[in-house]
Amino acid sequence: MERAGLERTLFYRHFDDLGDLLLRAAGEAIEELWAAQVDLGAGRDGSGTHPEKIREAMRPPVALYERHGPLLRVLDEGAASDARIAAGRGAIRERFDELAAGSLGELPQLASLSPSEVREVARALNLLNTAYLIDAFGREPRIDAETALTTLTTIWTGVIYGPR
Numbered sequence: 655m656e657r658a659g660l661e662r663t664l665f666y667r668h669f670d671d672l673g674d675l676l677l678r679a680a681g682e683a684i685e686e687l688w689a690a691q692v693d694l695g696a697g698r699d700g701s702g703t704h705p706e707k708i709r710e711a712m713r714p715p716v717a718l719y720e721r722h723g724p725l726l727r728v729l730d731e732g733a734a735s736d737a738r739i740a741a742g743r744g745a746i747r748e749r750f751d752e753l754a755a756g757s758l759g760e761l762p763q764l765a766s767l768s769p770s771e772v773r774e775v776a777r778a779l780n781l782l783n784t785a786y787l788i789d790a791f792g793r794e795p796r797i798d799a800e801t802a803l804t805t806l807t808t809i810w811t812g813v814i815y816g817p818r
Contacts, residue, residue, distance in 0.1 A: 673736045680729040683722040684746050690714035691753055708814070709807040715783055716803045723791030730788055747784075751777045763814050779810060 655665050669675040691714060719726060733740040754776035758764055764772055783806060790797045 673732060673739045676725075676729050676732055677739060677742045680722070680725055681742075683718055683725065687714055687718045688749065688753075690718075691750070705807065705811045705815075708810045709803065712783075712803055712806040712810065715787060716799050716806065719787035719791040719802075720796070720799050723788065723796070724793065727788045727792030730784070730792075747777075747780060750780050754780055758814070761814060775813065779813060782809065 655662050665675075669678070691711070729739060729743065733743045751773065755769075755773045758776050759769060759772045764775070767775065786806065787802065790802050
């Protein structure tokens with residue numbers, strides 16, 4: 655606020671504290687990602703998940719982290735010391751875990767897994783995505799977006815089509 659030549663009171667008219675600012679700023683980015691993932695799920699035709707569909711599902715998170723990586727890194731790091739940020743991040747993760755578990759649970763390739771196992775696979779994959787994308791785009795040097803897209807597609811495809 656000082657560098658902008660504004661009074662601190664203006665900040666507190668809009669935000670409770672820095673954690674509130676981070677949650678709101680990241681919330682907009684996360685809602686953008688959520689909408690893209692829900693749209694992808696709604697567009698499934700029931701014919702299963704092929705590697706190209708997995709690639710398309712990975713495209714929105716890669717694009718989001720490419721645009722907002724530093725903000726999402728700060729949010730992730732802030733969760734270590736701010737209980738409200740941690741709770742908000744946990745709620746966001748839970749939403750994405752449920753979405754991924756719902757999609758993964760429909761796949762014949764994972765039919766041998768119990769619902770709780772599918773949920774853990776979804777959670778692990780989402781944590782992997784988050785950690786990888788924060789590392790890839792949260793600070794300089796950044797990796798190429800196509801490299802990140804190929805990497806995540808390879809991992810998700812390996813989990814879905816790998817040996818059981």
